[in-house]
Amino acid sequence: MDLEEVARICVDCGLHIHKELGPGLLESVYEALLAASLTRAGVPVERQVPIPISFDGLRLSEGFRADLLVGGSLIIEVKSIERLAPVHGKQLLTYLRLANQPLGLLMNFGGATFREGLKRVVNNHTAFASSRLRVNQSSLQS
Numbered sequence: 001m002d003l004e005e006v007a008r009i010c011v012d013c014g015l016h017i018h019k020e021l022g023p024g025l026l027e028s029v030y031e032a033l034l035a036a037s038l039t040r041a042g043v044p045v046e047r048q049v050p051i052p053i054s055f056d057g058l059r060l061s062e063g064f065r066a067d068l069l070v071g072g073s074l075i076i077e078v079k080s081i082e083r084l085a086p087v088h089g090k091q092l093l094t095y096l097r098l099a100n101q102p103l104g105l106l107m108n109f110g111g112a113t114f115r116e117g118l119k120r121v122v123n124n125h126t127a128f129a130s131s132r133l134r135v136n137q138s139s140l141q142s
Contacts, residue, residue: 018114097125
């Protein structure tokens with residue numbers, strides 16, 4: 001299954017959840033439901049995956065946590081807020097760079113429609129990112 005197919009399945013599962021349940025639930029509930037839906041669809045998914053960060057000789061093994069790591073290469077950041085802000089996309093891009101992953105989906109279940117809360121974030125600037133904002137993928141597999 002290629003990355004685009006995994007992304008499509010993720011969007012379909014998120015859309016189905018939003019259509020059936022609508023906004024108003026806790027972020028953790030949407031995360032759990034999305035993980036279960038993806039598993040049922042045959043897509044491997046991990047929840048609350050630690051993303052390490054190194055800075056100035058220090059290494060934090062759990063600097064951040066990705067809500068969902070899907071298919072080993074797509075990060076989903078789940079939100080349940082009225083409206084996304086630019087900082088949410090920047091947060092996901094930081095996770096993608098640190099985890100050396102190519103693609104992320106920002107899914108906000110708090111809006112009136114799922115489409116308005118869905119953002120695709122591509123990590124195509126890794127060559128320009130600080131080496132401190134990159135870790136190798138093997139450090140995520142613990």
